[in-house]
Amino acid sequence: MIQQINSNNVTLSSSSRLNPVRLEYTKGNSESIIEKNCELLVIACDPRNLSQICDYTPEERAIFDKLRNFTFHTSLLKVEVNNSSSETKTYPVIFGSKLLEKMDGTVYAYRNESVKEFGTERASEMTHNLVTVYQFVGETKTLWTDSEFKEKLKQDLQNSDWWPFSPNYEVLETVTTPYFDHFSNEDLKEGLPWKFLNLQGQHNTLYVHGFTCFESVLHCWDYAELMLNSVESAKKALPSNSDAPIVILGAGVSGLLFAVRLKRLGYTNIEILESTDRYSGKTHTITEDGPYPSGSHEKTVCELGTCYLSPSYYHMIEELKEFFVDNDQIDFVKNDPNFRGILTKNEFPDSFKVPPIVTQSEYIVLKAKALLGHPQNFDSRLIQLRIAFDLARYNILHFEIMGSQKPMPAKPPTKLLEKTFYDFLKDNQLLSLVGMMEYIYSVQGYGVMTAIPAYYGLIWITPIVIQTILLDNLGLENKPVVTALKKGWGDVWNQIVTKENLNITYLAKTKSITRLG
Numbered sequence: 001m002i003q004q005i006n007s008n009n010v011t012l013s014s015s016s017r018l019n020p021v022r023l024e025y026t027k028g029n030s031e032s033i034i035e036k037n038c039e040l041l042v043i044a045c046d047p048r049n050l051s052q053i054c055d056y057t058p059e060e061r062a063i064f065d066k067l068r069n070f071t072f073h074t075s076l077l078k079v080e081v082n083n084s085s086s087e088t089k090t091y092p093v094i095f096g097s098k099l100l101e102k103m104d105g106t107v108y109a110y111r112n113e114s115v116k117e118f119g120t121e122r123a124s125e126m127t128h129n130l131v132t133v134y135q136f137v138g139e140t141k142t143l144w145t146d147s148e149f150k151e152k153l154k155q156d157l158q159n160s161d162w163w164p165f166s167p168n169y170e171v172l173e174t175v176t177t178p179y180f181d182h183f184s185n186e187d188l189k190e191g192l193p194w195k196f197l198n199l200q201g202q203h204n205t206l207y208v209h210g211f212t213c214f215e216s217v218l219h220c221w222d223y224a225e226l227m228l229n230s231v232e233s234a235k236k237a238l239p240s241n242s243d244a245p246i247v248i249l250g251a252g253v254s255g256l257l258f259a260v261r262l263k264r265l266g267y268t269n270i271e272i273l274e275s276t277d278r279y280s281g282k283t284h285t286i287t288e289d290g291p292y293p294s295g296s297h298e299k300t301v302c303e304l305g306t307c308y309l310s311p312s313y314y315h316m317i318e319e320l321k322e323f324f325v326d327n328d329q330i331d332f333v334k335n336d337p338n339f340r341g342i343l344t345k346n347e348f349p350d351s352f353k354v355p356p357i358v359t360q361s362e363y364i365v366l367k368a369k370a371l372l373g374h375p376q377n378f379d380s381r382l383i384q385l386r387i388a389f390d391l392a393r394y395n396i397l398h399f400e401i402m403g404s405q406k407p408m409p410a411k412p413p414t415k416l417l418e419k420t421f422y423d424f425l426k427d428n429q430l431l432s433l434v435g436m437m438e439y440i441y442s443v444q445g446y447g448v449m450t451a452i453p454a455y456y457g458l459i460w461i462t463p464i465v466i467q468t469i470l471l472d473n474l475g476l477e478n479k480p481v482v483t484a485l486k487k488g489w490g491d492v493w494n495q496i497v498t499k500e501n502l503n504i505t506y507l508a509k510t511k512s513i514t515r516l517g
Contacts, residue, residue: 011118016517020204020516021246025273028507030063036271039244040237041515042262044255045275046181049174053514057203063196066187067424069213070103071137072179072445074304075150076113078284081124081132087511091341091357092120094162097438098346100144101448103138105149106169107156107163110134113302114291116207116332116484120339123291130172130288130300131165133157136445146176161345162357171452175284177451180446181211189417193408200227201237203515209255214459215446217283217489221405222253238265248272252281252304252503256496260320263500273508279497282306283443285490301488308444309483323495325498327487331480337361340439351436352376360439367435390432391470395430402458413455421457422449437461 008328016373019037043050047064048205050056055222056064076404081430092115099108114129123129133153137144150171158167166414183433193213200206206227210216213223239246248255251274262270272279280481283302294297309329317324333339342363358366369376401413416424421441425431434449442449443483449457485491497504 006332007196011304021247022512022514023273024511026509026511027505033511035247036247036273038247038271039204039239039241040246041186041256041513042248042258043207043250044209044248044252044258045250046178047207047210048211049219050249050510050513052374055129055515057263059195059199063192063199066183066192067181068139069178069181070139070445070447071104071144071176073135073144073146073152073174073176074136074284075133075135075149075171076130076173076288076304077131077133078170078172078291079383080168081126081129082164082166092123092216092339094164094343094357094445095340096343096345096438096441098334100136100442103448105134105135105137105144105152107133107135107153107160111307113288113300113328114293117298117300118293118335119264119334121371122245122296126291126293129165130291130302131169132302132304134443134445143178144176144386145381146174149176173284173286173302173304174247175199177282177305179282180215181209182215182447182453182456185267185417185419185455187293188453189424191412194412197227198233200231201235204237205515206234206237206258209250209252210254210260214387214456215282216460217253217257217394218309218313218316219407219459221320222255224258225252226405226407228261237405239267242266246270249276249280249510250281251506253283253493254281256280256502257405260496265408267457270503271290272504273510274504274506275509276505279491280490283489283493285488287488287490301375301486303484303488306489307484309477309485310470310481312462314464320492322499323492324485325495327485327491327495329480329483330486332484333480334481335478340454344437348376363438364435367438371434382468387432387436388470388473390430391466393428393469394430394433394467398458398463408459413458414456416458419454420450421454422450424454424457425449440465 021038021041024033025038026032031226049069092112095109099106108132110131112123112129114123114126114133135149158164208224209221210220211217239391246269248259248270251272255272256279259270259272283306286395287306288300288302337359340360341357342360344356344358348354349364352370354366365380365383369378370385394496401416403409438449438459446456446460468479468481
């Protein structure tokens with residue numbers, strides 16, 4: 001597809017013409033204004049951050065004003081290993097759906113990075129482990145501060161009845177970020193993502209930030225291909241000259257990936273303006289030199305942002321394989337049934353006698369029994385068959401509603417745009433899948449199933465993911481549903497920046513943007 005764009009839609013020459021976009025910015029601590037003219041402007045940051053300095057059209061502003069987001073906070077902790085709690089010590093990952101639903105900064109999940117790196121047995125023998133802890137805040141007018149999150153973290157871990165480690169810990173790193181720009185169901189019904197897709201390229205501007213479709217590495221990559229292949233105004237915005245100056249605002253994931261596309265199309269004069277002192281945006285890979293298990297000195301790769309991959313990513317990894325060199329996907333779960341623990345408090349009817357924490361597979365079956373109105377002692381094998389059947393039906397419905405176009409349907413799926421994700425499952429007699437979907441969707445920070453539009457649930461949970469789960473459950477295939485990268489996502493961005501020799505200007509504060517086209 002990339003070569004098709006290159007050969008059919010872009011005829012490059014080496015001469016230049018008038019540059020219709022003018023930017024002014026400062027660099028570092030200097031107040032001196034730097035002027036930059038370019039033929040194409042690529043906005044790879046949240047467009048709302050530019051609302052005071054860019055000459056947006058009324059139509060653009062109306063769409064940006066409808067965006068909403070959450071706040072996601074992760075903390076990397078060095079914790080004392082405390083095996084006194086037999087109920088939780090075997091779970092390298094714990095997730096609490098009801099805790100997430102509060103959306104008030106409560107600690108709702110953690111992942112043991114030491115187990116991910118060294119395995120459960122070796123990590124349990126260590127005196128300290130590295131653990132990433134997750135907190136989540138719903139829509140607020142003001143962004144929580146790092147100190148507010150730290151205070152909430154301290155309170156929760158001191159009073160927790162499920163935290164398996166000592167309450168003594170050291171905070172090594174924290175990341176607070178506005179997360180998951182999205183639209184309401186009402187705005188989806190108005191077709192805003194599709195209206196915006198058709199605005200691409202106007203005024204010599206392309207938008208590639210995650211808000212355009214869905215905030216993930218995969219969707220940033222696929223959306224750019226969809227835009228350049230199907231939107232005439234986007235194609236026409238691409239300069240006809242190989243040396244035409246192009247500016248990308250933002251060296252986050254979407255900015256780096258789009259720079260790769262532009263390089264493959266033959267463009268040579270690309271500058272990325274980044275407001276911070278680092279690239280990779282909401283990806284935060286940290287490599288810690290210790291603690292180690294006995295006899296090892298391997299460093300621990302910790303992810304405070306983008307972490308997991310699913311089978312949906314396979315085609316993207318193949319298309320970008322030169323940037324995944326020596327950075328293989330790892331199946332860190334390794335079929336360990338005790339790898340993920342799910343908190344059960346307030347999840348089940350009083351008649352259910354359930355331990356405070358159960359394995360993910362146990363939780364999925366118990367949740368299906370409860371939502372389908374069965375008693376706890378109902379035959380679990382029949383529930384598992386029902387889940388397998390409903391997974392197949394989900395895939396059929398997904399294709400009927402969303403079509404086959406990646407990463408978003410060609411037109412608004414009207415049947416879907418008045419429902420939450422939970423309502424979609426309920427209305428289609430798919431409640432057996434709720435326990436599974438809670439983990440696949442909500443734990444990622446994409447919102448609560450009973451509130452988030454169904455559209456986003458179906459955008460994220462694609463047929464290839466469901467197919468992998470189904471074949472695994474039926475014993476027909478043994479492929480991991482969730483993987484991580486051995487060297488982390490940060491290594492991918494390092495390889496892109498180095499191998500593509502990207503020109504990034506750091507600490508660039510944009511002061512004005514005037515688009516003459």
